[in-house]
Amino acid sequence: MSTALSTPAAARRPRLRLSSAWLAAPAVVGVIVLFLAPVATFLLYSALTGTLYSFSADVPFTFENLSNLVANATSRALARNSLIVGTLASASALVIGIPVAYWLRYHAGRLQKVVLVLVVLTFFSSYLVRIYAWRTILGQNGVLNDTLQRIGLIDEPLQILLYSRFAVVVSLVHIITPIVVLILFAGLRPLEPRYLECAKDLGAGPLMRWRRVLLPLIAVPIASAGMLAFVMASADYVTPQMLGGPGQAMVGVEIQTQLKSLGNYPAGAALAVMALAAYAVLYSLIALGLRLLRLNKIEWGT
Amino acid sequence: MTALRRHLPHVSGVWTAGVLLFLLLPLATVVLFSFHASQGLTLPFEGFSLRWYETVLADAELKAAARNSLIVSLCVTITTFVLGTATAYGLSRARVRGRAVIVPILLTPLAVPGLFIGASLLASYDRVGLELSLLTVGLAQFVFVFPLFFVMAQIAFQRLDPAIEEAASDLGASPWQTFRRVTFQQVSPVLIGASALVFMVSFDEFLMTNFVVGVDQTVPTLVFQRIRRTVDPTSNVISSLLLTITVLVSLAALAGALLAARRRGRSLDAVQGLG
Numbered sequence: 001m002s003t004a005l006s007t008p009a010a011a012r013r014p015r016l017r018l019s020s021a022w023l024a025a026p027a028v029v030g031v032i033v034l035f036l037a038p039v040a041t042f043l044l045y046s047a048l049t050g051t052l053y054s055f056s057a058d059v060p061f062t063f064e065n066l067s068n069l070v071a072n073a074t075s076r077a078l079a080r081n082s083l084i085v086g087t088l089a090s091a092s093a094l095v096i097g098i099p100v101a102y103w104l105r106y107h108a109g110r111l112q113k114v115v116l117v118l119v120v121l122t123f124f125s126s127y128l129v130r131i132y133a134w135r136t137i138l139g140q141n142g143v144l145n146d147t148l149q150r151i152g153l154i155d156e157p158l159q160i161l162l163y164s165r166f167a168v169v170v171s172l173v174h175i176i177t178p179i180v181v182l183i184l185f186a187g188l189r190p191l192e193p194r195y196l197e198c199a200k201d202l203g204a205g206p207l208m209r210w211r212r213v214l215l216p217l218i219a220v221p222i223a224s225a226g227m228l229a230f231v232m233a234s235a236d237y238v239t240p241q242m243l244g245g246p247g248q249a250m251v252g253v254e255i256q257t258q259l260k261s262l263g264n265y266p267a268g269a270a271l272a273v274m275a276l277a278a279y280a281v282l283y284s285l286i287a288l289g290l291r292l293l294r295l296n297k298i299e300w301g302t
Numbered sequence: 303m304t305a306l307r308r309h310l311p312h313v314s315g316v317w318t319a320g321v322l323l324f325l326l327l328p329l330a331t332v333v334l335f336s337f338h339a340s341q342g343l344t345l346p347f348e349g350f351s352l353r354w355y356e357t358v359l360a361d362a363e364l365k366a367a368a369r370n371s372l373i374v375s376l377c378v379t380i381t382t383f384v385l386g387t388a389t390a391y392g393l394s395r396a397r398v399r400g401r402a403v404i405v406p407i408l409l410t411p412l413a414v415p416g417l418f419i420g421a422s423l424l425a426s427y428d429r430v431g432l433e434l435s436l437l438t439v440g441l442a443q444f445v446f447v448f449p450l451f452f453v454m455a456q457i458a459f460q461r462l463d464p465a466i467e468e469a470a471s472d473l474g475a476s477p478w479q480t481f482r483r484v485t486f487q488q489v490s491p492v493l494i495g496a497s498a499l500v501f502m503v504s505f506d507e508f509l510m511t512n513f514v515v516g517v518d519q520t521v522p523t524l525v526f527q528r529i530r531r532t533v534d535p536t537s538n539v540i541s542s543l544l545l546t547i548t549v550l551v552s553l554a555a556l557a558g559a560l561l562a563a564r565r566r567g568r569s570l571d572a573v574q575g576l577g
Contacts, residue, residue, distance in 0.1 A: 132537060
């Protein structure tokens with residue numbers, strides 16, 4: 001203790017700093033061994049030879065898995081379904097979420113905390129429970145069909161509600177909307193109400209205020225929320241199984257089947273490589289678009 | 303006109319109310335039918351009963367899954383708490399260049415959807431001959447939740463005023479004492495909240511866990527097997543219990559964080575009182 005006290009502070013601190021980065025070592029090793037190495041291995045699997053039910057993969061290296069995918073009509077259908085569902089779900093979640101985030105930021109007043117807590121709670125409520133909920137609501141004798149019949153809007157139960165693309169998209173929108181709202185709300189935070197008042201005083205109507213002030217300022221949060229929503233929705237493999245119709249399987253379903261049931265790891269890995277490549281392309285396109293529109297580096301001012 | 307306008311809710315408020323209904327009504331329906339007196343999940347509601355709760359509470363398979371989930375989530379949360387706190391603290395004191403290399407590595411799992419992590423881990427565990435069990439579930443979930451905890455802990459540590467720590471060490475506190483009594487005290491509300499989040503994410507994780515789960519099921523993987531086959535009131539009961547856990551853990555985390563923040567406020571007052 002007395003030696004510590006007699007050492008000048010300036011001499012003590014650098015020693016602490018040098019050693020402190022080592023505290024991160026276990027976590028870094030953990031992430032490399034438990035995550036990066038497995039992901040790299042799996043991506044490598046896409047270039048190995050595998051057979052049905054072998055539950056492994058081996059040399060020789062081959063491009064057959066990847067070229068099979070491109071040539072194969074089934075895999076094109078999987079990609080198309082994922083693209084359609086991902087686009088519909090993420091676009092709907094944005095359309096639904098933007099006004100909510102706006103209200104929370106500028107009009108909620110005392111209700112802000114309550115509504116935020118409700119949104120966070122739905123965000124954390126079990127993923128499977130939410131899918132199950134839609135299954136009970138949209139079923140042939142489900143709550144929705146029953147109610148519609150009772151009011152007399154329809155005579156026969158609607159068949160397209162469950163086991164359809166509609167059901168898949170609705171439940172995915174239900175799953176991703178809370179996180180979209182939270183990201184957009186966080187994005188609106190730096191934009192003080194006085195910016196909007198300023199625009200209003202200068203004669204900008206509501207439309208003008210959205211187009212010239214709000215949307216440019218939250219373009220980046222909108223893009224990131226949209227990207228996240230798209231990835232979550234298009235990579236989902238539970239909703240197509242539980243709520244989707246025949247022939248509407250998505251990429252994730254096939255990856256799961258190849259890995260868990262058919263044991264053809266290289267085929268599953270090839271699909272994953274394709275999907276991740278598609279996400280990378282989409283991400284670059286969005287980043288490029290924001291840059292071209294000069295929306296990527298908007299200053300908030302103070 | 304303006305007075306009238308002030309009393310009318312904004313159009314985005316009406317929209318928000320509709321969205322909240324869309325978000326909450328399905329969950330409310332699930333809970334409502336968990337109390338249904340009859341087997342059917344259709345209206346009209348035929349009276350309240352706790353019979354499905356009795357069935358579920360006597361379900362041995364579910365009890366085993368709940369125990370497994372609890373063990374895994376607690377282990378994952380404790381490991382993440384220890385490693386995440388050490389990492390965030392260490393890096394917040396490290397030189398900038400080291401941080402710029404290490405932080406992106408630690409955050410990579412956030413950029414990869416659970417499906418791909420699960421598939422990768424399954425193939426790799428297989429390659430090294432690691433048999434699927436609760437251990438593989440725990441390892442997989444650790445990878446998945448660590449970045450979440452780390453991000454929050456890092457923000458908390460970076461916000462700290464270094465002057466307070468310097469004051470502590472100038473007053474003769476050892477580095478460990480400084481960390482425990484001063485640094486940790488200040489960040490504990492955030493760490494508690496982050497731990498609760500980690501616990502909930504781990505307890506509920508399905509998309510990745512489904513790949514690496516062995517014979518011993520967790521609650522979500524068991525629920526998936528059940529609801530895949532059929533729709534019946536016991537699934538509503540399990541769902542309602544899961545929703546209750548979500549609400550309780552969130553509220554507990556909030557209360558814990560508030561309590562820690564109040565204690566922290568007191569200890570800071572004490573320090574300031576001394577000065």
